[in-house]
Amino acid sequence: MGRLDGKVIVLSAAAQGIGKASAIAFAKEGAQVTATDINGEKLKELDGIPGNSLDGKTLPPSGDMRIKTKVVDVTKKDQVEALVKDFDHVDVLFNIAGFVHHGSILECEESDWDFSMNVNVRSMYLMIKAFLPKMLARKSGNIINMASVASSIKGVVNRCVYSTSKAAVIGLTKSVAADFLEQGIRCNCVCPGTVDTPSLHERIQARPNPEQAFKDFMARQKTGRLCTAEEVAHLCVYLASDESAYVTGTEAIIDGGWRL
Template identity: 40%
Template structure:
């Protein structure tokens, strides 16, 4: 396993779930980790867990879909840690609805958080990466590879991430900067637990979610985090413009 000593990793949406698991894994591999979350309290919790384990971390809370906020976040991280070597664009929201039922505000918010944030954060860190190279890992979703009922905006946003990943990889091919994505399937995270609470019988809904999985279980945040770390590592030095499915065979 590669060591990230001397490198700074900035992870958006790292207050819980996949982002938090990635933050903990990078820190265990000696990276300096900048933890972003929309909510300061959640970012600080991840920072606390990293520091308690002997790692180096800072909170970089804020709205990564807002240009001024994103600029502040990157500026604070670079001031504290010197630069950004790895960016993990993980921030995302899921708002249910079809093209007919989803109101325009919900559509716009989904695109802002899930896609605009990737554009803004990548645009802001790239000048810092051009001197010595870097890696960007975007978190897409298995829904980008198949149709999913009642998830029009979310599916479209994750499809956009796949396309943007390939475009960025092509643009940066000779700059020493690699860009890849991961596409998680249904993953056992606090976000999923929150969505299940919207059902009349959350436990039954969970069983049905599990029943649809080809491997008969949900993925874990740690499994997705392992894929993110691999794509950021030197072991993946000849991989760019790729998408790694971490979905238990859902898109076979």
């Protein structure tokens, strides 16, 4: 038996990185997964391209893995409300969509602030508000939000609005957990350090000196390596499963000791 057998899971930002790894991990454990993203072309990679695996084994087509894909912009209220209509119920909602802005407060324009808050926080507000009533109707539900160690956990250079938004995600997580604990709802957040994802490499390449930017990222890794998306996905499987039934309102940190 899989650890997530029979569970219906919806997640955002699933076309690559942590989202993609989590969608595959959930499906491998028996969940019925709906993977959403704004990037329809990248999302198609979840339709069973050989080699997508967590353990070096070739995975079966997504039909066997129980993955469905749908293009959704989770910052758009109408698209979120249309998405929720596809489901009679959802056991796990995993909010991953996010954007990393580089710079201090002096390098953060109002447009940067608004865009980051919209993607990183408001999208989660829209998704939770849309899906929570279906969970409450069954007195059972599990919400996982993607936060970060760069937040209220640790001050990080050149991550002003990103850290502020992720601190807000932690606050949102604890608020939902406290408000609906007695109605069968759990809500936790995942707080990674630096994860080896396509997004990270895109940001490194966008810096004036990519080689130095990579060295700077590596210099802060106390383990001497980056976290992998698959390692984060393993943690997310635990949070999505009944194994974590007594866990709510918690920041699940996976940072290789970066915060210490």
